[in-house]
Amino acid sequence: MNRRDHTLCALLLGVTISICTLSVVPLVLVYVGSNLPDLDAVIFKHRKTLHNVFSVIIITCVFYSASHGFWFVGVGMLLHIVLDMCSKSNVFFFYPLSNKGVGVRGPRNGTLWSTMLSLIITVLLCWLVVLVSKNI
Ligand SMILES: [Zn+2]
Numbered sequence: 297m298n299r300r301d302h303t304l305c306a307l308l309l310g311v312t313i314s315i316c317t318l319s320v321v322p323l324v325l326v327y328v329g330s331n332l333p334d335l336d337a338v339i340f341k342h343r344k345t346l347h348n349v350f351s352v353i354i355i356t357c358v359f360y361s362a363s364h365g366f367w368f369v370g371v372g373m374l375l376h377i378v379l380d381m382c383s384k385s386n387v388f389f390f391y392p393l394s395n396k397g398v399g400v401r402g403p404r405n406g407t408l409w410s411t412m413l414s415l416i417i418t419v420l421l422c423w424l425v426v427l428v429s430k431n432i
Contacts, residue, residue, distance in 0.1 A: 348387075
């Protein structure tokens with residue numbers, strides 16, 4: 297997915313979580329987290345270094361150590377990675393343990409279908425957040 301789709305979906309999920317938690321912190325952190333993985337394109341190997349489960353755990357722990365409410369960064373990172381898995385290129389989710397790409401070979405980035413698929417996935421996640429928040 298492209299940056300516009302990631303931003304749109306992060307804002308949608310962040311607003312939903314913020315409404316459910318009555319705090320603006322999740323919105324900011326989901327947005328920040330959703331933009332972190334693509335930093336690996338600048339410095340490291342794209343879709344490897346920051347698009348894996350281990351980087352999500354490490355970065356989430358770093359933010360969590362700063363404040364316990366900051367774990368929403370991990371939610372943003374996972375949203376980014378899930379959306380990338382649904383694009384044409386794979387994500388190396390278990391890197392560096394495995395160099396095997398994970399994904400569904402979805403639509404090309406920047407297409408209308410890509411944006412629609414991103415929104416459908418995010419709306420389903422928002423629905424899940426609302427369901428979970430009502431039961432807590
Ligand atoms: Zn990415």
